Amino acid sequence: MGGVIAEGGELLQEIGGVLAAVVLAVVLVFVVLSARRWLFERKGGTVECSLRRLPAGGEPGVWRLGIGRYKGDELHWHRVFGFRSRPRQVIHRRGLVVCNRRSPEADEAALVSPDVSIIELRDGDLNVELAMSPAALTGFLAWMEAAPPGFPVEPG
Numbered sequence: 001m002g003g004v005i006a007e008g009g010e011l012l013q014e015i016g017g018v019l020a021a022v023v024l025a026v027v028l029v030f031v032v033l034s035a036r037r038w039l040f041e042r043k044g045g046t047v048e049c050s051l052r053r054l055p056a057g058g059e060p061g062v063w064r065l066g067i068g069r070y071k072g073d074e075l076h077w078h079r080v081f082g083f084r085s086r087p088r089q090v091i092h093r094r095g096l097v098v099c100n101r102r103s104p105e106a107d108e109a110a111l112v113s114p115d116v117s118i119i120e121l122r123d124g125d126l127n128v129e130l131a132m133s134p135a136a137l138t139g140f141l142a143w144m145e146a147a148p149p150g151f152p153v154e155p156g
Helices: 002-042 134-145
Strands: 046-052 064-071 076-081 087-092 097-102 119-122 126-132
Touching: 046 119, 046 134, 087 119, 087 126, 119 134, 126 134
Parallel strands: none
Antiparallel strands: 046 064, 046 126, 064 076, 076 087, 097 119, 119 126
């Protein structure tokens, strides 16, 4: 009987070690994601926005929460829950057209904040929607309109 108790104690220690490793891994992922976000935001020019791709003739993609960072004539969009330092989407100001502006529909309310504005953007093959707060949208539209003279921008 003493051997069974000893084996049970060893099993509990192994389970405890596995649980500690899982908790440590979760904490480490959280720290890495937080540090990545801090590094993006410390340089300034960032805005929280969700992005959804609109394929030609197909169903819209899934809303992805992200951070947009203005870099000159480009908006670099990074996923919030990602490890890449390179942007997932680069939106160029040149030739960009705002096709539509709307509020979230009922089925989108759970995916994006209900107080955001959604804008549809097109530039050649690029066709996406951005969901952002009213203040972020004002900044985005100002960025589009602040193009240098002779720079073709069509704000819609």
